[in-house]
Each structure stands twice: as C-alpha cells, then as structure tokens.
Amino acid sequence: MTQTFSISDLAREFDVTPRTIRYYESEGMLSPARKGQRRIYSLRDRVTLALILRGKRLGFSLAEAKEIIELYDAPQGEAGQLRVLLEKLADKRLELEAKRRDAETALTSMDEYAARCRERLRQLENGADVGASDG
Amino acid sequence: MTQTFSISDLAREFDVTPRTIRYYESEGMLSPARKGQRRIYSLRDRVTLALILRGKRLGFSLAEAKEIIELYDAPQGEAGQLRVLLEKLADKRLELEAKRRDAETALTSMDEYAARCRERLRQLENGADVGASDG
DNA sequence: TAATAACTTTACGTTAACGTAAACGGCATA
DNA sequence: TATGCCGTTTACGTTAACGTAAAGTTATTA
Numbered sequence: 001m002t003q004t005f006s007i008s009d010l011a012r013e014f015d016v017t018p019r020t021i022r023y024y025e026s027e028g029m030l031s032p033a034r035k036g037q038r039r040i041y042s043l044r045d046r047v048t049l050a051l052i053l054r055g056k057r058l059g060f061s062l063a064e065a066k067e068i069i070e071l072y073d074a075p076q077g078e079a080g081q082l083r084v085l086l087e088k089l090a091d092k093r094l095e096l097e098a099k100r101r102d103a104e105t106a107l108t109s110m111d112e113y114a115a116r117c118r119e120r121l122r123q124l125e126n127g128a129d130v131g132a133s134d135g
Numbered sequence: 136m137t138q139t140f141s142i143s144d145l146a147r148e149f150d151v152t153p154r155t156i157r158y159y160e161s162e163g164m165l166s167p168a169r170k171g172q173r174r175i176y177s178l179r180d181r182v183t184l185a186l187i188l189r190g191k192r193l194g195f196s197l198a199e200a201k202e203i204i205e206l207y208d209a210p211q212g213e214a215g216q217l218r219v220l221l222e223k224l225a226d227k228r229l230e231l232e233a234k235r236r237d238a239e240t241a242l243t244s245m246d247e248y249a250a251r252c253r254e255r256l257r258q259l260e261n262g263a264d265v266g267a268s269d270g
Numbered sequence: 271t272a273a274t275a276a277c278t279t280t281a282c283g284t285t286a287a288c289g290t291a292a293a294c295g296g297c298a299t300a
Numbered sequence: 301t302a303t304g305c306c307g308t309t310t311a312c313g314t315t316a317a318c319g320t321a322a323a324g325t326t327a328t329t330a
Contacts, residue, residue: 008306023288028321037295037308054237059194062287072248082256089249093242100238102189107231113207114224121217143276153277158318172278172325197317278325289314295307297310 004033005041013046014053024052029066058099068092139168140176148181149188159187164201193234203227 007018024030025039030048034037041049048069055065071092074085142153159165160174165183167174176184183204188201206227207221 006306017289019290020288022308023214027287039307054241057194058234058241059192064163076252076255079256079259082252082259083217086249086252086256089245089252093245093249096238096245099193100194100235100242103231103235103238106189106193107228107235110224110228110231114221114228117211117217117221117224120211121214124217133155141276145313152319154320155318157278174277205308273325274329276325276327277324280322282319282321283308284317284319287313287314287318291312292310294309296305297307298303298305300301300303 002051003043005046007032007039010041010046010049014049016053021049024049024062027062027066029062029069058096138178140181142174142176145176145181145184149184151188156184159184159197162197162201164197164204193231 005013007021010016010021011018014092021030025032029052030045032041032045034040051069051072052062052065054061055068058067067088071085071088074081076082076085139148140148142156145151145156146153156165160167164187165176165180167176167180176264186204186207187197190203191197195203202223204219206223209216211217211220
C-alpha cells in the first residue's frame with residue numbers, strides 16, 4: 001500500500017496549519033484525493049507541498065511557486081512543448097541562481113564582519129586599549 | 136565631496152518607487168539627511184537600502200531585514216556586546232545558509248529535470264520528421 | 271511672473287497570505 | 301447516549317508592504 005497522509009499529518013510535519021494547506025489547494029496548487037469529505041494526501045501531494053514551502057522560504061510568492069510546480073507537471077508530449085518547457089526552466093533557473101548568489105554574498109560579508117568582531121573581541125580581552133576608529 | 140543621492144536617484148537605481156523608500160524610513164530602517172524638507176541619501180544609506188532589498192529577495196520580511204541591519208550597526212564597545220553580537224550573527228548565518236542550501240537543492244533538481252527533458256527531446260527529434268530549422 | 275518638475279506630508283485603499291470563529295458531520299470510546 | 305476528536309465549509313478579520321490620490325513646498329526654467 002502506498003502511503004497517505006491526513007491534513008494534520010502534513011501540517012505537523014511541515015509546521016504549518018491545516019488552513020494554510022487548504023489555502024494552497026484553493027489556489028490550485030494541491031488537489032488531494034477525498035475519502036468522503038476528507039482530504040487524503042499522497043506522497044506526490046507531499047512533495048508538492050514541500051516544493052511550495054521551499055519556494056516561499058526562498059522569497060517566491062505563491063503565484064511564482066505555482067509556476068514552478070506547473071513546470072514540473074507540464075505535458076511533454078511534443079517537441080514544441082518540450083522546447084517551451086526548457087526555456088521556462090532556464091528562466092526560473094536564472095532567478096534561483098540569483099537568489100543563491102545573493103545568499104552567498106550575504107554569507108561572505110557576514111563572515112567577514114564576524115571575523116572583524118572576533119578580532120576586536122580578542123583585542124579587548126587582551127587588555128589592549130584600542131580606540132574606536134573606522135578602518 | 137562624498138556622493139549623495141535624491142530619493143528618485145535611488146528609486147531608479149534599485150527599481151523601486153520613492154514610496155517604498157519612504158516606507159522603509161518610516162519603519163526605522165533608513166534615516167537620510169535633510170536639506171530643508173528634502174531627503175539626501177549618503178553612500179551609507181544606499182548600502183543600507185541595498186541590504187534591505189537583498190533581504191527581501193531572499194525571503195526575509197522587513198522586520199527580519201531590519202534585525203540584520205541592526206546587527207551591522209550594533210555598538211561594539213564592550214566585550215559583552217561583542218559576544219552577544221557574534222551569537223546573533225551566528226543565528227542569522229544559519230538562516231542564510233539554509234536559504235542557500237534550499238536554492239542549491241532546487242537548482243540541482245531543476246537541472247536534473249531539464250536534463251531529462253533534453254534527453255526526451257533528443258529522442259523525439261531522432262524518431263520524428265522535424266521540420267523546424269532554427270539556429 | 272508663471273509654469274514645470276521634483277519633492278513633501280497625510281491619509282485612505284489594496285492585495286497576498288493566511289488567522290479565526292461558527293456551525294456542522296462522522297467515528298471511536300467511556 | 302454522550303463526549304471528544306478530527307475533519308469539513310463558509311465567511312469575515314488581520315497584517316505586511318506598499319499603491320494612490322490630494323494638496324502643499326521649493327527650485328529651476330521659459
């Protein structure tokens with residue numbers, strides 16, 4: 001039997017509320033099976049939710065996250081469709097790479113700053129009288 | 136003479152509206168000099184604005200971006216202050232690294248997916264009579 | 271001197287992304 | 301039988317992050 005999840009299972013796992021998950025469904029980003037009224041989420045639904053939330057963490061809007069998800073669900077029947085898909089993937093790739101670069105430069109300058117702070121702290125602990133002058 | 140900027144200078148450069156920049160000021164994230172009524176932005180203000188906008192691109196809220204900026208502006212007079220600062224920097228570093236990892240795994244899986252698409256496309260082009268002759 | 275452009279403040283409007291509350295249904299258990 | 305518990309729909313409420321419009325100020329230019 002392939003695994004399924006209730007809405008509160010996923011809510012707990014991903015640390016969101018059921019309301020949030022239902023909201024994503026109302027935006028057309030999830031369409032879980034139903035058992036009567038109740039939503040039954042598959043492993044695939046779970047992957048989709050993970051994609052949505054990662055997109056959000058990276059600063060994409062839900063609309064943008066939806067676009068990305070739709071790329072992964074796109075039909076690949078004809079060569080034309082595949083070419084269009086590959087172009088869109090390249091576009092999104094650029095956005096993602098820009099975010100990664102942003103994160104990297106932020107990390108670098110933060111590390112440099114922290115290094116200067118540690119240096120200053122070391123001097124203070126040595127008892128050295130270092131005046132506050134900018135460098 | 137050290138360089139200054141008008142609000143529309145910065146708005147143009149960073150592709151935001153003057154309203155946005157004034158909003159950041161109202162949130163305590165910028166405090167440009169004034170010449171009469173008019174705001175005069177220094178190079179330092181410009182750096183701060185860049186920090187804010189990078190934070191936003193990475194999915195931080197303005198409140199979170201403000202926290203980060205305040206770390207860079209924190210007093211470093213005493214050893215105690217420096218130790219607290221270094222801890223907070225370490226926290227933010229973790230968040231940033233998580234974002235970078237998120238971006239990296241997203242890029243990886245996107246690249247794998249694109250590779251499968253290209254493979255599929257190659258197969259289609261080998262099997263079918265394709266009339267497209269683009270460059 | 272009048273007009274134009276860029277700036278200002280004030281204040282109400284808008285949208286995304288949910289939060290929250292009410293009222294209801296089905297199922298297990300005490 | 302009733303008491304929770306988990307789920308449901310419906311619908312109004314909330315907040316962050318600005319947009320937009322109105323009305324006034326200063327500097328330059330025709």
